[in-house]
Amino acid sequence: MDYGDLTTLDPLFSVYENNVTTDSEEDYLPPDSGICEKSWVREFRGSYEPPLYWIIFAVGAVGNLLVVWIYTTVRNRLKTMTDVYLLNLSIADLLFLGTLPFWATDATQGWVFSNSVCKGVRAVYKINFFASMLLLTCIGIDRYIAIVHVTQAHNFKNRRMFYSKLACLFVWLFSCLLSLPEFIFAKVTTKQEKESFCSLVYPSEDRNLTKVLVLSLQISVGFCLPLLVIVACYSVIIRTLIQARTFEKHKALKVIFVVVAAFVLSQLPYNGHLVVEATQAYNVTMTECDVVKTFDVAGQVVKSLAYTHCCLNPIVYAFIGVRFRKDLLHLCQCLTSGHVGINKVQSVPKRPSVMSDTDTTPALSL
Secondary structure, eight states: OOHHHHHHHOOOOOOOSSSSTOOHHHOOSGGGGGOOHHHHHHHHHHHHHHHHHHHHHHHHHHHHHHHHHIIIIISSSOSHHHHHHHHHHHHHHHHHHHTHHHHHHHHHHHOOHHHHHHHHHHHHHHHHHHHHHHHHHHHHHHHHHHHHHHHHHHHHHHHHHHHHHHHHHHHHHHHHTTTTHHHHHHHEEEEETSOOEEEEEOOOOGGHHHHHHHHHHIIIIIIIIHHHHHHHHHHHHHHHHHHHHOTHHHHHHHHHHHHHHHHHHHHHHHHHHHHHHHHEEEEOOOOOOOHHHHHHHHHHHHHHHHHHHHHHHIIIIISHHHHHHHHHHHHHHHHTTTTGGGGOOOOOOOOOOOHHHHHHHHTOOO
16 A cells, blocks of 8 residues: 555545654544644744754854864864764764755745655755764763863873774764664655655554654664763763862853753753654544644744754854864954965964863863
8 A cells, every 4th residue: 555545545644744743654633533634734834944944054054164164174183082073073963954955945845856865865864863962972971081080081092082983983874774764764755646745654554663663763862862871971070070179160060061951952842742753653642633733833843943953063062162262263363364274274272181181171172
């Protein structure tokens, strides 16, 4: 049975026209409850998502391109594990941002691209989603090692650099593996010969089970695991900094709270929505049309909030660092004076710190 057969048998089954979140393929009302007219939900999506996506695309591209530029011109080489992770994080964010124009177009015109582009865009989106979350986890682990085990971190600095590159390779390969459902199930579908949509279409015989498994994988690896590691690492870091006698301790604690808060506030609402979505796929409890409409609109809002992590990452993990800010200021001075050549842009001197192998401050400075 193809997708067209499913829409004929169950008028409440939808891909993108009724349920507008990117990973949803169906409504939650039972077949005997009647048709739930939700054209206004799609109209809301068409007016809400495109301008917001273009803003996220523009702001995120500027921030992440600056990070890449700093690492490839000002510093000219990667000196720490965090440098390696931040560069890979910016690359992942840039690739993720590259998918937003497609979704902005889809929100207003439907999917006007080919089936292969559909699979590619969804796969790239999911690969870089997982890569970003896992790289943020790696940064938390690296900060734990550099601040809590500072002596060991210094003694094995060269070996840690090798491990960081190996970790990045594993992150990218693992992210590709996690994105296989996008390659397998993504396809362009047309609902009642109207607009086309790029979405996941699961096998009809075990559609709900497959959807639950895919969503569970995204929630566990894309949020729960990173959150658990980040909170654990930064909790120990906070305890270490509190015990440390340094005038920079309070600044360090503020930075940690910003890092954790940015991650939780941007990702928790969206993943909470995914948990409810997976629950509904397993056991439908939403039976009122108004409730389903509200859930759909809420999904759009929390999804766009989660996408802002592409804009927040450069600010929280790069620009907030003392050394990075100095490098950025030095680059701006070189640009205003006309010295933009790579050989003329040199990294600014860095002051030592006993708390971090990044040679700045114990405040997770990068």
